[in-house]
Structures are given as C-alpha cells and as structure tokens.
Amino acid sequence: MTETTPTTPETVLDVQGLTVDIATPDGVVHAVRGIDLAVGRGEILGVVGESGCGKSTTIKGILGLLPPNATVGADKIELAGHGDLLRTPTKKMRHVRGRRIGFVAQNPFGSLNPIYSIERQFHELQKAHGTKVSKKESREIAHAMLDGVGIVNPDRVLDGFAHQLSGGMAQRVVIALATTLSPQLLIADEPTTGLDVTVQAQIMDLISGLVRSEQRSMLLVTHDLGVIAQYAQRVVVMLDGKVVEHGRVEDVMVDPQHEYTRKLISSVPKREELHDVIG
Amino acid sequence: MADLQLAPSRAAVLWRTAKEHPGATLGGVFIVVLVLWSLLGPLPYSSAATDGSASRQSPNGTHWFGTDGTGGDVFSRTIDAARVDLSLALAGAAVALVIGVPLGLAASTKGRGSQRIVRALDAFQAFPLLILALALVTLSGNKLYMVVVAISLQNIPRYMRLLRSEVLSLRESRFMEAATAMGATTPRLIFKHLLPNVWGVILVQTSLTIANSIVVLSSLSFLGVGVSAPTPSWGSMIRDGAGNMSSGEWWIAAFPGVAVLLCVLAFNQIADAIGDRTARSYR
Amino acid sequence: MSLVEVDEAFKTFPSRQRGGDPVRALRGVSLRVEAGETLAVIGESGSGKSTLGRAVLRLLDLDSGSVRLDGVDLASLSPKELRAKRADMQIVFQEPYESLNPRMSIGAIVAEPLQIHRSDLGSTEIRTRVHEALERVGLTGNTAARLPGELSGGQQQRVGVARAIISQPKFVVLDEPTSSLDLSIRAQILALLAEIQQDLGLAYLFVSHDMHTVEKVSDRIAVMYLGEIVETAPTLDLFRSPQHAYTRTLLSARLSADPREKHAYKAFQGDTSVRDAVPAGEQG
Structure with a gap:
C-alpha cells in the first residue's frame, strides 16, 4: 500500500506503541491500544475517526494533558530537537507545550482566558515561557501575529476580551497564540468543528498556509473527512483505540483498503448519489 | 403499563446510594434510632423526674450523661428532647415546602407578577429573621404552632428562590x-416535565431546611422562647447548663449541644447524598 | 393551496448584549412546503434558520406575517385549538439527549403525544402503538423501559423521531437532526427519515447548515442569509446553477471527501467572512 512511502526529509514527531489506560470505577478502559504515528516536517498528518475512537485521547496523551487516572505508555514519543516526551518531567512539559508544540483546541473560548484582555494573554504566554519582553515589545509581537492570521484590525482585538469575538475570530486568535513562540509542531483537535462552513474554509486555508510557509508540521485530529481530504497529506484512520489504516490521503481516501474506512467514506453524501436514496 | 414507568427500582437505587455514602447512611440510622427511642422509650429515668440529692453529678454508671441542677438525668432528657425538637423542625420544613414550592413556581413565570414576588422576597429577607421569629412567638404567648410558623417563614423564601x-x-x-411542540397543557408541563426534574433539589433543600430548623429551634428555646419547661428541649437544656460551664460541670450543656451537632451533621450528609444521586441519575 | 404557507414573516429579538442592536432574525420570509416534499432551509449561524423552524410551528410568535397549515392561520387559533393542531405538526431537534426528559422512560416519552391527542385510546392500545413506533424507527420493544441516558446518541435521535411521528403528523420540522451525530450514524438517521417520509407521506422542513446533507435529502432548497431567503430552487438546479452570490460562496466552502476534487473557497462581499473579521460588537 505504501510502496511510495513519502520520504519526508525529517520526522518531527515519532510516536510508537502509544497506549492510554483510564481507570474508572467500573474498571480499566483501554482507550488507546498501541498506535504508531509519524509527522514529517512541513506535513499535515490527519487523524480521523468517530467519537470514542480515542483520537482526542491520543493527542492529550502526547501533550501530557490527561487526568491523573490515565496511564500513558509508549515505546517512544520522540519530538525532534527535544527528546522523548514520555520521559519529560511534568514541569518541563509545560515548556514543551507552547514553545515546541502549539495546541489548538476545538472550542476557542475554552482556550482563551475570559477575564484577561487578548493583549495580556500574549504577554502572559511570553512571560510563562521565560521570554523577557517589555509590554510594548509584546504588543508589537501580538500585533504582528494577529495580522498574520488575517485579523483586519489587530489593535481593536488586542484591547478586547474573548467574549467580544465571533467563533471564527476567536479561533484565529488561538492560532496566533499557538504560533507566537514558533513551535515546530502544531496539534489541532477539531479546530473547525462548530464553526460555520464558510469560516471553516477560511480557518483551514489559514492553518495550511501557516504550515506550508514556515515548514512547520501539524497533527490534525478531526471527524470531518472533507477537512482531511482537502488539507492533509497523510492520514491515519482510528477505530476503537487502534489504527486501522494509514497512508497518503490520495491513496486512503480514493481507494480505501480497510472495510471501516470504506464505510466511513461511503457515509459522506456524494454528488452522484443525488436523490438515489429518496427517488 | 409496567414498561412505561421509570426503569430502576427505587429500592435498588436507595441501596446503592446508601452504600456509596456511608456518612449519610450513618446519619440516617442515627436519626431513625433517636426518633424511635424518644417516641417509644424505654428511658432509664423519666425526663421530668428530679432528685435534689443527686444534682450535678458527673457522668457515671447510673447517670450516663450525668445529672443537671435539679438532679434530672441528662441522658434521658437529651433523648426525650428529640421528640419535640425534631417534630417541630420537621413540621416547619414541611410547611415551608408545601407553601414555598407553589409560590416558587408562581414566581418563575414570565409575567410582571413574578417580578413583584421576587421584589417582595428581597424586602422580606432584608428582615433579621431570627428576631422576627422571636417576636412572633413571644407575641403569640409562646404557642408552639407559632414556632412552626416562624421556622417556615424563614425557609419559604429559600424554596422560592431555589425553585x-x-x-x-x-x-x-x-x-x-x-413537550410544548407536542401540544402539552400547562399542568402537564408542570407536573410531568418540570417537577420530576426539580424534585431532587427540593429534597436536598428540605434536608438542609430540617438541619437549619433544628438550629433555629434550639436558638429560640435557648433564648427562653417556644418550648418551655418541663418539656425538655436541647436549646433550653444548653441554657440551663451554660451557667455551670464555668464551674467545670460541662456535661449539662455539652450533651444536648452534641445532639444538635449530630442531627445537623446527619441531615447535611443526607442532603449531600441526595444531591449526588440526583446529579448522577441524569447520566 | 400548499400544506405550509409562510408569508412575509418578520421577527426581531432584543439584543443579548446590553446596548447592542436588536437581532433581526427574520426579515420578510415567505415559503411554501407541499405535502410529501422536503424543503431544506440552509444557512449559517445567525441566518435565522432555526427561528424560522420554530416560527413555522408557532413555538414563537411572529412580529408580523402569517403561517398557515392546511390553510388555517396558526395565529388565529385559540391556545386550545393550537394545542390540538400540534398533532399535525411536529419537530425533531438537533440535540437528541437534551430533547428527551431525563426522568421519563423511553416508552413514556413516545407515548406522550398519544396521551395528549388521543384520549380515546386505552392504555393497551397506546402501548401497542408505542411498540410499533419504536420498531418503525429501528428500536426493539424493550427499549421502552429504559431511560434516555442509557441510550447512544443515534438511539436517542431515533426516539426523537418515534415521538414526532406517533401522532401521525402531516408536517415535521427537522432542526439539524443529524449534526450532532457521528458520520455513520448520521447516514442511518437520514435513511430512516427518508423511509418514513415515503411510508407516511410526510412533508419535511429540513433546517441545516450542511450542504452535503441537504444535497442528499431535499427536493428543494431555500438559502437563508441574515434573516432573508436569498434563493429557493430545486436541489439539482441549485447545485448546478446557483443564482445568488452567497449560494456560490456556500457551495465553494464545501470540502469534498475526495481529494481529487480540490475546493477553491470564494469569499463574497458582505458575507460572514467580512463579519468574521470585525469584532462582534460591531456586527449588525
């Protein structure tokens, strides 16, 4: 299936044998059961699956964001230029997140602090990662970042608060924050779910542009096959905590090998089928 | 139509909740034992009995909690006081529930009337309610039913706000x-859809109300209002014993105090368990 | 006469933010739904499509304009007459779990429309019909004893459908009935809805934001934008030759699951892409 393995020049994130076990009152749930992922430089790797397949748990496991009742195991979670994330102490992981890995969550309003101005959130982010910047410098950086994510009037947004933003704007701000410290890897968990379709197209265009222009890498988790088909280069299909199929998007989405992938793709309404169902 | 009813049996739910909340279970057992004992006896001594020759004895083999200034048995009186204290507290909470819930429903309609009710509530709650209760009971000539009225007056606004x-x-x-889209009438909306979904919080509030009523009741009788001698009540026992505290005769006030404490604790624990149960049964 | 006739519907809500402009959710909406057909109403958030879905059922009152079902103006009915009329018009909601009373068993939930509208039926007859309705939507009879929280999202939505059809309505509003469901479940529910429509001759008003879904299920599509219907056309025509610029924008924003069909998003002047770039306080 992968006779033409895309020989990416450099692997930025290499995950092997990742498992997540979650202890619940009713016993241990094996949420992620041994998955391998590799994200190359300048590449968007899509992770797709339905709710409960473990895709969100996977990225939370990589980021070290799981609650204490979850146990993460892996042969390795290697981040280029840093080392093994699994053996990185919790305290240091805080610096990895933000500086080396930028995270974009599904709900932008959950990522923004409602009581700080947007400007202050840029400033806090830089302070938290030990960057010594004056308020003025911080604002200049923030201004440039917002400009870079297509916000027309950055000054207004910087002085405002999260609740004054529309969903699409808030997600742009989150993306700007996530890329401020120039992490080489971005991880996005359903970044456009809940946004309007026209806004989704704009946000995804923005994200893929950011990845391409700066030669960053991205792990993109979504349930939306359209987003994967249009923006990712390679895709991993997850079911019940395991990878059932992986490969280049052109291969997997056009000629799926696994039965589950076929079922997923066939449940997206296609143009040709128009009115066949209802007659 | 058995299968149109709620699925899990009530007994099963109760048993599981009891297992998960040992504090509430213990509290419940304590209250039941106390109530039964106070109602049915037997007590080692009559609570009205006095014995001048045996006054102010510290706890010993014959008087487990010691004796008070008139030689009354503190243990018997503490148990016996539960009869009047708990029944007045329960009655107060029940009256507050019966009046507060419909008023709360009335206060949650969209009209202007509901706004007025809320404002009246604000004004009413600005009163120092303990003093109001004190005045009511005193002016009525220490009638016990007025104690119930005073307790319910304090708690009706809480039910209303909660509802x-x-x-x-x-x-x-x-x-x-x-349900509206289905064509349900207003009574159907209230009794089939609203009330079953607020019943849990009402129960929690009731348990807390009982705990609060016990405290109010004890405060009143501590101040010499409401339940009067020779009927024993925890508040008046604490007052009687308060003077002896300085001379080291702690048991006269301490044991009824502990009784109040344990009852309040028990009802709070029960409220916690109900609240937990309600929150989780949605899942 | 069409089954459902909406004429010049206007609805304005007070602003949620203090001092903000009122939200003009419906600005002169007119539409027709014929018996047995599916009219899709597509639009993005703030287009007024959900308000329209509720106004059609008179779950909210219009500022002006009229809604007629079977030629009867819903605003002319007394509260009692309106309640009786509700047997003919039903709704399936976006959030399957939230739309079911968590304290009622599935059987009681599905039985409720019959208890309201068919006081002539005995409890045995109601029970039989509840079981039939549950089987009709692909659930087994013993689901009746369970609580909503014990079912999966797809099963909950099947219950929502069973409740909507048990009073044998002529018209059902489907308010984003599949958008909170997983892809494979979504396809099953859509197939179920189509099957039920054929069997019972129902008319649907299908409110949605998703072009992919609407394309599959509707006979005609009405495109809503900022409280107005900008274009109504038979489904095939709308996809082949969209007339309004906003429709073209919506179509260009679709992301095909086939990587060979590359999309090229075209923004449209004055649309959400511009609103999106202005702080919410300035929108209007």
Missing part, C-alpha cells in the same frame, strides 16, 4: 420545548 432558578433554566430546555 425559581431551577425552573427558569429548565423552561429553556429542549425537552420542555419538545
């Missing part, structure tokens, strides 16, 4: 909209 906040959010819920 109002719950109902206002439930009214916006999808299933209420679905």
Whole structure:
C-alpha cells in the first residue's frame, strides 16, 4: 500500500506503541491500544475517526494533558530537537507545550482566558515561557501575529476580551497564540468543528498556509473527512483505540483498503448519489 | 403499563446510594434510632423526674450523661428532647415546602407578577429573621404552632428562590420545548416535565431546611422562647447548663449541644447524598 | 393551496448584549412546503434558520406575517385549538439527549403525544402503538423501559423521531437532526427519515447548515442569509446553477471527501467572512 512511502526529509514527531489506560470505577478502559504515528516536517498528518475512537485521547496523551487516572505508555514519543516526551518531567512539559508544540483546541473560548484582555494573554504566554519582553515589545509581537492570521484590525482585538469575538475570530486568535513562540509542531483537535462552513474554509486555508510557509508540521485530529481530504497529506484512520489504516490521503481516501474506512467514506453524501436514496 | 414507568427500582437505587455514602447512611440510622427511642422509650429515668440529692453529678454508671441542677438525668432528657425538637423542625420544613414550592413556581413565570414576588422576597429577607421569629412567638404567648410558623417563614423564601432558578433554566430546555411542540397543557408541563426534574433539589433543600430548623429551634428555646419547661428541649437544656460551664460541670450543656451537632451533621450528609444521586441519575 | 404557507414573516429579538442592536432574525420570509416534499432551509449561524423552524410551528410568535397549515392561520387559533393542531405538526431537534426528559422512560416519552391527542385510546392500545413506533424507527420493544441516558446518541435521535411521528403528523420540522451525530450514524438517521417520509407521506422542513446533507435529502432548497431567503430552487438546479452570490460562496466552502476534487473557497462581499473579521460588537 505504501510502496511510495513519502520520504519526508525529517520526522518531527515519532510516536510508537502509544497506549492510554483510564481507570474508572467500573474498571480499566483501554482507550488507546498501541498506535504508531509519524509527522514529517512541513506535513499535515490527519487523524480521523468517530467519537470514542480515542483520537482526542491520543493527542492529550502526547501533550501530557490527561487526568491523573490515565496511564500513558509508549515505546517512544520522540519530538525532534527535544527528546522523548514520555520521559519529560511534568514541569518541563509545560515548556514543551507552547514553545515546541502549539495546541489548538476545538472550542476557542475554552482556550482563551475570559477575564484577561487578548493583549495580556500574549504577554502572559511570553512571560510563562521565560521570554523577557517589555509590554510594548509584546504588543508589537501580538500585533504582528494577529495580522498574520488575517485579523483586519489587530489593535481593536488586542484591547478586547474573548467574549467580544465571533467563533471564527476567536479561533484565529488561538492560532496566533499557538504560533507566537514558533513551535515546530502544531496539534489541532477539531479546530473547525462548530464553526460555520464558510469560516471553516477560511480557518483551514489559514492553518495550511501557516504550515506550508514556515515548514512547520501539524497533527490534525478531526471527524470531518472533507477537512482531511482537502488539507492533509497523510492520514491515519482510528477505530476503537487502534489504527486501522494509514497512508497518503490520495491513496486512503480514493481507494480505501480497510472495510471501516470504506464505510466511513461511503457515509459522506456524494454528488452522484443525488436523490438515489429518496427517488 | 409496567414498561412505561421509570426503569430502576427505587429500592435498588436507595441501596446503592446508601452504600456509596456511608456518612449519610450513618446519619440516617442515627436519626431513625433517636426518633424511635424518644417516641417509644424505654428511658432509664423519666425526663421530668428530679432528685435534689443527686444534682450535678458527673457522668457515671447510673447517670450516663450525668445529672443537671435539679438532679434530672441528662441522658434521658437529651433523648426525650428529640421528640419535640425534631417534630417541630420537621413540621416547619414541611410547611415551608408545601407553601414555598407553589409560590416558587408562581414566581418563575414570565409575567410582571413574578417580578413583584421576587421584589417582595428581597424586602422580606432584608428582615433579621431570627428576631422576627422571636417576636412572633413571644407575641403569640409562646404557642408552639407559632414556632412552626416562624421556622417556615424563614425557609419559604429559600424554596422560592431555589425553585425559581431551577425552573427558569429548565423552561429553556429542549425537552420542555419538545413537550410544548407536542401540544402539552400547562399542568402537564408542570407536573410531568418540570417537577420530576426539580424534585431532587427540593429534597436536598428540605434536608438542609430540617438541619437549619433544628438550629433555629434550639436558638429560640435557648433564648427562653417556644418550648418551655418541663418539656425538655436541647436549646433550653444548653441554657440551663451554660451557667455551670464555668464551674467545670460541662456535661449539662455539652450533651444536648452534641445532639444538635449530630442531627445537623446527619441531615447535611443526607442532603449531600441526595444531591449526588440526583446529579448522577441524569447520566 | 400548499400544506405550509409562510408569508412575509418578520421577527426581531432584543439584543443579548446590553446596548447592542436588536437581532433581526427574520426579515420578510415567505415559503411554501407541499405535502410529501422536503424543503431544506440552509444557512449559517445567525441566518435565522432555526427561528424560522420554530416560527413555522408557532413555538414563537411572529412580529408580523402569517403561517398557515392546511390553510388555517396558526395565529388565529385559540391556545386550545393550537394545542390540538400540534398533532399535525411536529419537530425533531438537533440535540437528541437534551430533547428527551431525563426522568421519563423511553416508552413514556413516545407515548406522550398519544396521551395528549388521543384520549380515546386505552392504555393497551397506546402501548401497542408505542411498540410499533419504536420498531418503525429501528428500536426493539424493550427499549421502552429504559431511560434516555442509557441510550447512544443515534438511539436517542431515533426516539426523537418515534415521538414526532406517533401522532401521525402531516408536517415535521427537522432542526439539524443529524449534526450532532457521528458520520455513520448520521447516514442511518437520514435513511430512516427518508423511509418514513415515503411510508407516511410526510412533508419535511429540513433546517441545516450542511450542504452535503441537504444535497442528499431535499427536493428543494431555500438559502437563508441574515434573516432573508436569498434563493429557493430545486436541489439539482441549485447545485448546478446557483443564482445568488452567497449560494456560490456556500457551495465553494464545501470540502469534498475526495481529494481529487480540490475546493477553491470564494469569499463574497458582505458575507460572514467580512463579519468574521470585525469584532462582534460591531456586527449588525
């Protein structure tokens, strides 16, 4: 299936044998059961699956964001230029997140602090990662970042608060924050779910542009096959905590090998089928 | 139509809740034992009996909790006081429930009337309610039913506020909209859809109300209002014993005090368990 | 005469933010739904499509304009007459779990419309019909004893459908009935809805934001934008030759699951892409 393995020049994130076990009152749930992922430089790797397949748990496991009742195991979670994330102490992981890995969550309003101005959130982010910047410098950086994510009037947004933003704007701000410290890897968990379709197209265009222009890498988790088909280069299909199929998007989405992938793709309404169902 | 009823049996739910909340279970057992013992006896001594030759004895083999200034047995009196204290507290809470819930429902309609009710409530709660209770009971000539009235007056506004906040959010819920779309009448909306969904918080509030009523009741009788001698009540026992505290005769006031403490603790624990149960049964 | 006739519907809500402009959710909406057909109403958030879905059922009152079902103006009915009329018009909601009373068993939920509208039926007859309705939507009879929280999202939505059809309505509003469901479940529910429509001759008003879904299920599509219907056309025509610029924008924003069909998003002047770039306080 992968006779033409895309020989990416450099692997930025290499995950092997990742498992997540979650202890619940009713016993241990094996949420992620041994998955391998590799994200190359300048590449968007899509992770797709339905709710409960473990895709969100996977990225939370990589980021070290799981609650204490979850146990993460892996042969390795290697981040280029840093080392093994699994053996990185919790305290240091805080610096990895933000500086080396930028995270974009599904709900932008959950990522923004409602009581700080947007400007202050840029400033806090830089302070938290030990960057010594004056308020003025911080604002200049923030201004440039917002400009870079297509916000027309950055000054207004910087002085405002999260609740004054529309969903699409808030997600742009989150993306700007996530890329401020120039992490080489971005991880996005359903970044456009809940946004309007026209806004989704704009946000995804923005994200893929950011990845391409700066030669960053991205792990993109979504349930939306359209987003994967249009923006990712390679895709991993997850079911019940395991990878059932992986490969280049052109291969997997056009000629799926696994039965589950076929079922997923066939449940997206296609143009040709128009009115066949209802007659 | 057995299969149109609620699924899990009530006994099963109760048993599981009891297992998960040992504090509440213990509290419940304590209250039941106390109530039964105070109602049915037997007590080692009559609570009205006095014995001048045996006054102010410290706890010993014959008087487990010691004796008070008139030689009365503190243990018997503490148990016996539960009869009047708990029944007045329960009655007060029940009256507050019966009046507060319908008023709360009335206060959660959209009209201007509901706004007025809320404002009246604010004004009413600005009163120092303990003093109001004190005045009511004293002016009525120490009638016990006035104690019940005083307790319910304190708690009716709490029920109203609780109901109002719950109902206002439930009214916006999808299933209420679905019921409206189905053609449900207002009584049906209230009794089939609203009340079953607020019943849990009402029960929690009732348990807390009983705990609060016990404290109010004890405060009143501590101040010499309401339950009067020779009927024993925890508040008046604490007052009688308070003077002896300085001379080291701690047991006269301490044991009824502990009784109040344990009852309040028990009802709070029960409230916690009900609250937990209610929150989880949605899942 | 069409089954459902909406004429010049206007609805304005007070602003949620203090001092903000009122939200003009419906600005002169007119539409027709014929018996047995599916009219899709597509639009993005703030287009007024959900308000329209509720106004059609008179779950909210219009500022002006009229809604007629079977030629009867819903605003002319007394509260009692309106309640009786509700047997003919039903709704399936976006949030399957939230739309079911968590304290009622599935059987009681599905039985409720019959208890309201068919006081002539005995409890045995109601029970039989509840079981039939549950089987009709692909659930087994013993689901009746369970609580909503014990079912999966797809099963909950099947219950929502059973409740909507048990009073044998002529018209059902489907308010984003599949958008909170997983892809494979979504396809099953859509197939179920189509099947039920054929069997019972129902008319649907299908409110949605998703072009992919609407394309599959509707006979005609009405495109809503900022409280107005900008274009109504038979489904095939709308996809082949969209007339309004906003429709073209919506179509260009679709992301095909086939990587060979590359999309090229075209923004449209004055649309959400511009609103999106202005702080919410300035929108209007």
